[in-house]
Amino acid sequence: MNEHGTAAVIGGGIAGMAAAYELRKAGFTVTVFESRDRVGGRIWTIRKGDFLMDLGTAVYLGTYRDAIAMIHEVGLTHEFVETAAVMGLPRDGVMHHLDLTKLVRAGLTTRAISPMGKLKATRLVADVVRNRKGLGYDTYDELAKIDTETVTEYGRRALNAELLEYLAQPLVSGTWVADANETSVALLHWTVRNMLVSHVYNLTSGVAGLPEHVSTLVDTRLEHRVVNVTNDNTSVSVTYESPGAGQHTETFDACVIATTAEPALEMYPQMDDNHRGLYETNRYRRLGSIVIGFSERPRDSATFCLIPGKDDPDTISIVADHNKAPGRAPEGKGLITVLLAHEYLDRTDHLPDADILDRAVESVKRYYGGLPGEVEEHAVVRWAESVPAIGKGRFRRIADFRRHIDPTPRVQFASDMDRIPGLNGALVSGKEAAARVSAQFSRRVKATA
Numbered sequence: 408m409n410e411h412g413t414a415a416v417i418g419g420g421i422a423g424m425a426a427a428y429e430l431r432k433a434g435f436t437v438t439v440f441e442s443r444d445r446v447g448g449r450i451w452t453i454r455k456g457d458f459l460m461d462l463g464t465a466v467y468l469g470t471y472r473d474a475i476a477m478i479h480e481v482g483l484t485h486e487f488v489e490t491a492a493v494m495g496l497p498r499d500g501v502m503h504h505l506d507l508t509k510l511v512r513a514g515l516t517t518r519a520i521s522p523m524g525k526l527k528a529t530r531l532v533a534d535v536v537r538n539r540k541g542l543g544y545d546t547y548d549e550l551a552k553i554d555t556e557t558v559t560e561y562g563r564r565a566l567n568a569e570l571l572e573y574l575a576q577p578l579v580s581g582t583w584v585a586d587a588n589e590t591s592v593a594l595l596h597w598t599v600r601n602m603l604v605s606h607v608y609n610l611t612s613g614v615a616g617l618p619e620h621v622s623t624l625v626d627t628r629l630e631h632r633v634v635n636v637t638n639d640n641t642s643v644s645v646t647y648e649s650p651g652a653g654q655h656t657e658t659f660d661a662c663v664i665a666t667t668a669e670p671a672l673e674m675y676p677q678m679d680d681n682h683r684g685l686y687e688t689n690r691y692r693r694l695g696s697i698v699i700g701f702s703e704r705p706r707d708s709a710t711f712c713l714i715p716g717k718d719d720p721d722t723i724s725i726v727a728d729h730n731k732a733p734g735r736a737p738e739g740k741g742l743i744t745v746l747l748a749h750e751y752l753d754r755t756d757h758l759p760d761a762d763i764l765d766r767a768v769e770s771v772k773r774y775y776g777g778l779p780g781e782v783e784e785h786a787v788v789r790w791a792e793s794v795p796a797i798g799k800g801r802f803r804r805i806a807d808f809r810r811h812i813d814p815t816p817r818v819q820f821a822s823d824m825d826r827i828p829g830l831n832g833a834l835v836s837g838k839e840a841a842a843r844v845s846a847q848f849s850r851r852v853k854a855t856a
């Protein structure tokens with residue numbers, strides 16, 4: 408190992424870029440290999456006409472402490488914007504608004520839930536309060552203990568049909584693309600504690616501003632698809648393909664593989680059983696992200712709406728981008744993201760994007776009481792992999808996996824599969840992988856001194 412160490416990071420999503428940033432801070436010379444022509448992975452911001460569109464992750468939440476800390480640390484404070492959050496919840500043709508800065512009052516006064524439902528909801532609140540210490544970002548043993556039933560089983564046992572249909576199901580579906588019939592109740596409790604937050608945050612350049620900025624600090628090679636990683640215990644060889652340049656192999660002191668499950672399994676046949684067990688059993692939820700720029704701005708105050716499956720099984724949530732952060736649409740124009748369900752995408756593989764757009768426009772009409780003017784711009788993305796499914800028992804597997812992570816190999820892994828999924832989880836995973844690599848380096852440098 409040379410004095411400063413060289414490290415390859417494979418995958419330029421937020422897990423990889425966080426790992427790259429931390430390794431650079433620790434003194435490594437870092438090279439990021441990214442197969443796409445952009446960094447960010449499932450974080451993707453584009454400009455189309457007058458509109459700034461987040462096609463993947465929509466916001467930074469107030470509980471994303473590590474992501475927010477990194478935004479400030481890398482020097483993006485001047486781009487950081489904060490917006491008070493209002494949640495829309497439709498029921499029987501009426502959109503109810505809950506001001507999340509006054510969550511208790513909003514919960515007590517909303518007409519989206521009946522008085523009996525509110526009484527029953529005290530049970531959910533009590534369960535969340537009782538388990539609150541275990542509902543963090545690093546509490547997998549505690550999450551494993553309450554990972555004993557699905558959201559539907561819990562809803563039927565502890566709540567009632569109304570709360571299951573109009574609260575529990577839309578909460579896990581609208582935030583995690585999750586199926587309540589499969590999803591662990593631990594994720595519901597975690598979501599109530601961590602995702603019903605008073606404010607959402609963003610960057611004026613879009614959610615992708617963070618990974619894009621980090622990519623300017625390290626050697627980032629776009630359109631470099633890694634096909635093999637080999638660890639011979641003295642170095643790591645990385646073989647990649649790039650357009651027009653064919654296949655090449657370079658050698659590094661260490662490597663972090665920060666891709667989704669399938670490419671990681673393919674590129675690294677030496678993957679240990681602990682990771683293999685987690686990656687091979689991971690299932691992603693599909694998600695349609697349809698972003699539409701309108702010539703007029705609707706008056707509706709909601710930042711986002713969670714759509715109960717009973718109301719519309721195809722749409723899981725709607726984000727009013729023009730409300731979530733300044734500068735997404737010009738004054739007077741609207742920008743709306745309609746998120747379409749996994750099951751809907753499964754049924755519509757054969758349809759062209761134009762039909763998917765029409766379906767999203769139908770949802771806008773329905774939940775905004777008509778179209779806000781003309782459609783000026785749009786983007787349709789059918790994500791095959793949005794968020795890992797957290798079925799019943801998954802937290803128990805994750806807790807077991809985490810107890811068996813071996814920090815000694817030169818090849819480490821980062822992703823949103825080994826924890827609470829999402830942007831912040833992936834970023835922390837990247838930081839932890841970098842810390843394991845840095846610790847090995849310090850030990851080896853000391854041993855050879």
Ligand SMILES: Cc1cc2nc3c(=O)[nH]c(=O)nc-3n(C[C@H](O)[C@H](O)[C@H](O)COP(=O)(O)OP(=O)(O)OC[C@H]3O[C@@H](n4cnc5c(N)ncnc54)[C@H](O)[C@@H]3O)c2cc1C
Nearest residue numbers: 418420421422442448449463464465633670823829830833
């Ligand atoms: C529409 C949508 C909305 C979302 N909304 C939210 C939200 O609001 N809040 C939230 O917290 N999370 C949200 N998520 C989830 C969040 O985006 C992910 O959990 C997170 O970004 C995962 O980051 P990652 O780095 O682990 O993976 P990825 O972002 O998937 O990054 C992996 C990278 O590896 C690259 N790669 C793959 N194979 C190779 C190879 N062979 N060689 C080189 N590179 C390779 C890929 O191109 C990709 O860039 C959303 C996701 C989607 C799709």
